[in-house]
Amino acid sequence: MKKSLTLIAINLSLSFIYSAINDFSRFSFINSSFIIGMIYLLFGAFCFIWQKGFFDITIFSFNKLNQHVQKRNKISSFEQDISIEDYIGEKENFFLTSSLLISGMLISLTSITLSFFIIL
Known part of the structure; x- marks a missing residue:
């Protein structure tokens, strides 16, 4: 859980920096957060598939x-x-597989939900 929270904190800080560079435009924070969450999810899925052989x-x-x-x-x-x-x-075990999957899904779903609430 600690690794997942660390990954989420990294995502939030990178998204904040990106939105600050773009003058805090309307969706810059949500878009960057979603992209980073999808990268986490992609790497986590790849590690999971590699682990299973x-x-x-x-x-x-x-x-x-x-x-x-x-x-x-x-x-x-x-x-x-x-x-x-x-x-x-x-069998190879990667230490961040579950953390990447959990934080990637959580960040992506949160970003999608926030964007729908902002649009409505």
């Missing part, structure tokens, strides 16, 4: 293809077969 098969396939090309060109000096178990067992 979505790209393991792709990385395995490219390494297998690279090994095949090296064998055919006789560049590789050692013979080592790559197995799928080498890639599936590895």
Whole structure:
């Protein structure tokens, strides 16, 4: 929760600086806040997908293809077969994944709600 609040504070300060540069125009704070929130959400979703191992098969396939090309060109000096178990067992944990997702969704939804209230 502390990391999410830190990300929200960073977003608010960056949005305030951007709106101050634009002479506090009507939607500059909300627009910049929404864009930063979407960036948080995008990076959080990418980290979540990477953690779950979505790209393991792709990385395995490219390494297998690279090994095949090296064998055919006789560049590789050692013979080592790559197995799928080498890639599936590895799990990477990113420490900001949940914080990025939570703060990105919260900031984006708040920005959308505020913009609708200002328009009405």
